[in-house]
Amino acid sequence: MADKAQRWAENTPGDFFVDRTCIDCDQCREIAPETFGDAPSHAAVYHQPNSPEHERRALMALVACPVGAIGSERRHNLAPAVEAFPEPIENNVYFCGFASANSYGASSYLIVRPEGNVLMDSPRFASRLVRKIEQMGGIRWMFLSHVDDIADHAKFRQHFGCERIIHRREIHSSIADIEQQIKGDEPQWIAPDLLAIPTPGHTRGHTVLLYRERLLFTGDHLWWSPERQSLSASSSYCWYSWKRQIESMERLLDYPFEWVLPGHGRRYHASADEMHDLLARCVAWMRQAA
Ligand code: SF4
Structure with missing residues (x-):
């Protein structure tokens, strides 16, 4: 209060x-x-x-x-205002609101799919939000971009029985029981419409999630900066390796997407061509800033 x-x-x-x-x-x-x-x-x-x-x-x-x-x-x-969350972003993809202090107020998202819903990073385990998610079909997978944004993951796991997914390099003793662990640096299909792409840099095992080759859930790897009017990243908030983060950013140029949906920083929507161009400019800017 x-x-x-x-x-x-x-x-x-x-x-x-x-x-x-x-x-x-x-x-x-x-x-x-x-x-x-x-x-x-x-x-x-x-x-x-x-x-x-x-x-x-x-x-x-x-x-x-x-x-x-x-x-x-x-x-x-x-x-x-409570009922407004999860708030539609596009079709079956929602912004959860109800941010958690344990993930420093990071944004989280819900993908509603017939094959099972995906919760992207962790919102606060608030009863009103939990009830809404139940009404929307529950959670099959909880995809965690990296260890900073896991907040109430254990409560969501316990309540919904969802399988949590995180990169093995993010695992530490208190989350050693996470059900699915992504390994290595190669992209890994979670389902035909969900591709996990390791993007080491911000942290060692940071991983983004590409949905339907259209929406990229970027955790703390990439976001829209209103100040720079550009896609952006931060060397000041890079906890592992800025050099690796630049390489990871460059690899994203191989994938088409039209939405950047970050944990921190602003969301952005553009055509795939414009997004590719913005991403290339972001990589060039990162190299200059290195
Ligand atoms: S910036 Fe975040 S913590 Fe501060 S008032 Fe706004 S929502 Fe709350």
Whole structure:
């Protein structure tokens, strides 16, 4: 629960505010950019919602915030904002909201498929979200891009009986029981529409997931940067090897995709040709920055 006594000075006066527990994960700025903006190392309310739709988006950000740093002076009915998650991105692919502090507020996604649903990285194990996922067919596989974004994986495993998948190089003693472990650097088919592509760099076993040669779930390997207006990665947040991350990025040029759906950073949609061009420019930029 956000504390109005702890609200940042940058918040514009009015109903909604961000307090000092904000961890600057960016969820609110992506979900409700008309309300939330950047302050040095945290988010703040820059424009109070001035329409029902803006208020609905601000309340969705409040629900998604991993640390409860968003508050309001007035009481609001949160039910519609809670019901809005998982939020459709395209056809049968959804953004889960309900980010977890244990994965630093990373985004997670649900793919609804007749052959069994896939949860991509871990949201918070929130009862309202869990109920919605049950209604949408449960979870067959939980694909974990890397060890930083696994959050409540064990609770999802226990509740849904899903098989968790992660690269063997991400395994440590507390997650040694993960059901499926990807090995080596070669891509591996999980199912005819799901390809796991190891992308070592951010971590040793970081792996992205390509769905239907169209949607690429990129974990912390690749995202859209609004500042650079480009696909991007970060050497400052590269925990294993920037050199390996560049090589991994270059290998992605072999695959067509139209969506980048990251854990951290912004989502992006473009034609496969434009995406290829943007990715090539990202690789060139990474080489220059090395
Ligand atoms: S969602 Fe919450 S923690 Fe994340 S940037 Fe916004 S206020 Fe901060």
